[in-house]
C-alpha cells in the first residue's frame with residue numbers, strides 16, 4: 104500500500120491535536136483529552152518538557168504535574184493514540200526550548216543541539232532515564248504511542264550537526280526498538296528538509312492555512328511514495344507581550360483542512376489545546392519577543408479548555424471524513440466572577456529579603472549569572488558596597504538579563520533593560536549600597552540565540568568607567584512568603600512610614616473567601632487592569648507573569664484547582680515591579696477583580712514597558728500596615 108500508514112494491517116490516516124501536559128493543570132487533563140476525543144481526533148501530539156522532569160542534574164520528577172506516563176495512559180483510556188515528541192529540544196515557546204537551565208552553569212556557552220560533549224552527556228543521561236519509561240507505552244507493546252519525533256525543526260537550526268541527529272536517532276532506536284516509527288518535522292521548504300532530515304527517519308513538514316498542495320511539494324521530494332503529513336497545522340499562533348493577540352480565521356483553517364484530508368494526508372493541529380505558561384516557563388524570541396503567560400494560541404479549545412466555534416467547525420469538518428465517536432461533547436467548565444479583592448501593600452521587595460532570600464548571599468569578585476549560583480528561574484538580587492563617590496557617573500550593565508531595577512540605599516534609581524537602555528546616570532556616595540533586582544523574563548527558545556541564554560548579570564558592571572568588584576548575589580524565592588511555618592511566625596510586614604521612596608518593586612497581598620454555595624470552587628480570571636508588571640501567586644501557586652500596561656493579555660487564568668472552598672482563606676500575593684494603583688501615582692485603590700471571561704486582546708502598547716511617572720516615587724509614603732501572618736492559610 105503506497106502513500107499511507109498501515110496500522111493493524113489496514114491503511115491508517117490520522118487526525119491529531121497538540122496538547123502539552125505541562126501547560127494544563129493535571130486535575131484537568133481528563134477534561135481536555137475527553138474534548139479532543141469528542142472532536143473526532145484519532146491522536147494527540149505531546150511534547151516532553153525535559154526541564155520540568157530534571158530540575159537539577161540527576162534529580163527527576165515524574166509526579167503529579169510531571170506524571171507524563173499517567174497522562175499518556177489517560178489518553179489511551181479515553182481512546183486516543185499518541186504522537187510523542189521527546190525533543191529533547193521542543194521550541195514550543197517554552198523556557199529555553201525545553202532544555203534545563205542548569206545546562207548553562209558550566210563555563211562557556213554549551214552548544215545545545217550538537218555533539219558538544221557537555222550537552223551530549225547530559226542528554227544521554229536524561230534519555231537513559233526517560234525513554235525506558237516510554238517503551239511499554241509503544242503501540243507495539245500495547246500502548247498508545249504510534250510514532251516518535253526525533254529533535255524538532257532541526258533544519259531551522261544553524262548547526263547542521265548530522266553526527267548529533269544520527270546519535271539521537273540511534274539512542275531512540277536503542278531504547279525503543281526497531282519497530283517504532285521515527286519521524287522528523289521541518290518547515291515546508293527544501294532548504295529546511297535538506298538540513299533537518301535524518302537517514303532512516305520519516306520526514307514530515309509543518310505549515311498553516313493556505314495552499315496545502317504547494318506546501319506538500321517540498322515533502323514529496325523526499326518521500327514520493329510515503330504518506331503526506333502536516334505535523335503542525337497552525338490553527339492559531341503564539342502571542343508576545345506588546346503585540347496584538349494572534350487570531351487565525353476558522354474559515355481559513357477549515358478550507359485548508361479539507362484540502363489536506365482530501366489528499367489523504369495525516370494532520371496534527373498545533374495547538375488544539377494550548378493552556379498556560381504558569382510560573383516562569385514562557386519562552387522568548389531573540390530580539391525581545393517575550394511570550395505571554397497565556398498559551399491560548401487561539402486554539403480550538405481555549406486556554407481554559409472551553410469549546411469554541413473553531414472547535415465545532417473543525418469537528419463538523421472531520422465528521423465528513425470519518426465517523427465521530429458516539430460521545431457527547433463535554434461542556435466548557437463553569438467560571439465564576441468572585442469580584443473585587445482589596446490588595447494591601449506589604450513590603451518593598453528589598454525589605455522582604457529575610458523571607459524571600461537565602462540564609463547567606465553568594466559572594467564573588469564579579470557578578471555571577473543566575474545559573475552559576477544554582478538558580479534556574481525568576482528573580483535574583485545583586486548587591487555591591489560602593490567604594491568611591493560618584494557625583495554623577497554612568498552606570499553601565501550591558502550584561503543585564505533581562506530587566507534590572509536599580510536602587511541606592513533602597514532608593515529606586517532606574518531601570519536597566521537588555522532590550523532597552525542598559526546604562527544611565529547615577530549619583531552615588533562611598534559607603535552606599537548599590538542593589539540591582541534582576542528579572543529573568545524567560546529564555547530564548549528558537550534560533551542560534553538559544554546558545555546565549557544565561558540570566559541575571561552576565562558581564563561586568565561599570566560606574567563612571569570603573570569596573571565594580573566584590574558582589575553579593577541573593578537568589579530570590581517568592582513562594583517562601585507562603586511557607587511561614589518554621590520561620591519566625593511573628594514575621595510581620597509592618598510598613599511603618601516608608602523609610603525609602605520605593606513602593607515597587609513591592610509585595611502586595613489580599614485575601615478572600617469563596618462564596619459558600621454548591622459546586623465551588625470554579626475557574627476564574629484575575630483581571631490586573633490598573634497594575635503594571637509583575638508576578639502573581641495564589642495560595643502559593645505561581646499563576647505567571649502579568650504586564651497589563653503592555654498587553655495584549657490583561658487577565659490571568661485561575662484554574663479552580665488552585666482555589667480553596669469556603670471557609671478557607673485564599674491568599675493572593677502580587678510582586679508588582681513597577682506601579683501599583685494605590686501607590687500615589689493615581690487615586691485608584693489597590694484592588695484586583697476576579698472575572699468570568701478572559702481579556703487577551705487589549706490594544707497592545709508595545710512602546711510602554713513601565714510607568715511614565717517612573718522616578719517620582721520619592722514623594723510617596725504609605726501609612727498602613729499588613730499583618731502578613733493573619734493572611735496565611
Ligand SMILES: CCCC/N=C1\SC[C@@H]2[C@H](O)[C@H](O)[C@@H](O)CN12
Nearest residue numbers: 193194195196255256335341549
Ligand atoms: C519562523 C519561526 C519558526 C519557529 N517555529 C515555530 S514558531 C511556533 C511553532 C512552535 O514553536 C513549535 O514548537 C515549533 O516546532 C514550530 N513553531
